Amino acid sequence: MRSRRARTHDQDGSYGAIAIGGGEADEFFDWPAVRDAIVAYVVRRGHPRHLAEDVAQDTIAALIAYTDERRPGSIYALAFRIAANRLADHFRKNNRFTGELESDPSCEKPLPDRVADGKRKLAILKHAMSAMPSLRREVIVRRRLENQSHARIASDLGLSLSSVEKHVTRGMNDLRKALAAAECRDRIG
């Protein structure tokens, strides 16, 4: 285990190298950066920081155990997948008796720069969806709600694959911008 500890870690993101997969020279990975990315993800999902740190810790442990055996296609992709899964498990466990969803009993005060109110956030997302060009909205709904493949969407809507891609990334950005603008207003207000 010793060989996989961080040797250096700079706060600015240049990474402390860690050998994985039996310490082959070209296999270095920056676990602290992965950890920070997971913390950012969980906090962005609207959860308190202590939970985010728990999930990140758990994710890294799972990743290290996994990379002991084999090399995943992508460490970051796997990390986000595990974290999302852990988060879902956490809420399944905590909500078994209350039947409530997405309410953390230990919830701290939301961060000031977050659109924390679910109802309001939903309204913002709905508004942003309605404001999109109709084709873009259709592509987003098909991707997010029905998990349709790009090929299927392209054939159903008579689009090329690259325009489906563009619609998805632009749609995501529309949604992100709408939330960011609301957060900005919150800060000023």
Place this chain on the structure above:
Amino acid sequence: MRSIEQTNAEAAGWLDRMNRSAFDSVEGARFDEWMRADPRNREAFAEMAALWDDRLLEQACVAVREAPATERVAARAVRRPLSRPRRWLPLAASAAAAAVAALLFIPAIPVSHQTAPGVMRTVALSDGTTLSLGGNSAVTVRYWPWRREVELTRGEAGFDVSHSSWRSFEVDAGSVRIGVLGTAFHIDRLSQHRVSVAVARGKVRLTDAASQLDLAAGEAALASDSVLRRIPMDPEHVRPGSEWFVMRDAPLGDLVAKMRRFSDASIAVDGTLADDLRLTGRFRVSATEETLALLRKGYGLDIARDGDVIRIE
């Protein structure tokens, strides 16, 4: 220097690529490189992934989906008319569930194993878990890096699970799910709604629609009609393909299910009879004729043969 816009567009592009089945190791390596290159990339990706995974986005999608049709897709680009039956509407819930699992980038290719009547088989799985299938039984195995899942679709199976503290192991036996860490146990899916579970080593947790039950080594339980209850454990319970079946006031249907594990001819029995006739005793289920004779003599049942089908009446 790249603009924030560009970073966000790239983050969205990567997230969408990750959600596709074609996300392979070459793309995976490129994605890792992109994430490592700049903390702003990681921040942008985390933000985008959090937005995409948010249940509220799912709700927003449902809401705009249900908006009047005139507000929806521009007709010009539609090749396949959208007026075809909206079969997906009732499926919205399951589709949404699939979308939640959309980040799945390593496809868990299901692998099926099955046996013919009277045939036993031992399967060694990639993680060191051993699976012993009884006769006329079938399982589907799905392994993800973070989870192991086996569906017992038919019959019975014994499990010797290789321990992993972070990678759960779950068996779906229809009406009941069995979750474990590292242990040996046996599951018998007698019918759609009757599943018996016996634990030889370690501990398992049974979960059905309404309740949970923990079983330790040496304990057995029966999940039947939404009730989980403990039953005495017989040695036959932990051995798949056991030729003997011990019944204590159990329905005829259980015996028939056991006989089907060995019989080449299919055995049909009336549903009411299968539920209502309770049997007690030790039956050699591998010997179809012997057991049928016992049913005829001991319980006054009619056994009719109709080609390859045996009917119990």
